[in-house]
Amino acid sequence: MVQLEEVKDAELNAPQPGPASDEFEDDADFTDTDSSLSSAPPSPGLPPQESLSDRIYALKDMLPPSARRRISSSVSSLTSLTKTTALFTGKGLYVLSTSALLVMVPWAVAYVEEQAIVEQEREMKQREVMGEGVSPGAALGKPAL
Numbered sequence: 001m002v003q004l005e006e007v008k009d010a011e012l013n014a015p016q017p018g019p020a021s022d023e024f025e026d027d028a029d030f031t032d033t034d035s036s037l038s039s040a041p042p043s044p045g046l047p048p049q050e051s052l053s054d055r056i057y058a059l060k061d062m063l064p065p066s067a068r069r070r071i072s073s074s075v076s077s078l079t080s081l082t083k084t085t086a087l088f089t090g091k092g093l094y095v096l097s098t099s100a101l102l103v104m105v106p107w108a109v110a111y112v113e114e115q116a117i118v119e120q121e122r123e124m125k126q127r128e129v130m131g132e133g134v135s136p137g138a139a140l141g142k143p144a145l
Helices: 052-062 065-130
Strands: none
Touching: none
16 A cells, blocks of 8 residues: 655745845835836736737637537528628629620610601701701702702
């Protein structure tokens, strides 16, 4: 059988080298230099070496692995759905705009030409009614060629 025996460390209880403790009991000559060096007050409870991102990353330990997997898969599927929807919408808008350009631009040009022809016919009818005649030289007394 094994017996345990406590071994005393001789240096553990030995006094440490350095100034005697009664030298620091008088605080009359002590000045607080920390307040003059830092302009912002220290944040309570946060160690200076720990950043906000480290603290947020450490929150993952609060959730069990099954909940983390569920949340991760939900976010992943939502991201995938959003990307697919954006891609489909972009391609659809491209097809619609290209089709509109291919169909509507020639139609608009033909419509403008048709309006010009209709306007010319209206002017010709007004000239006939006013008595100018069909030929432009008839009003001046010149025969038409």
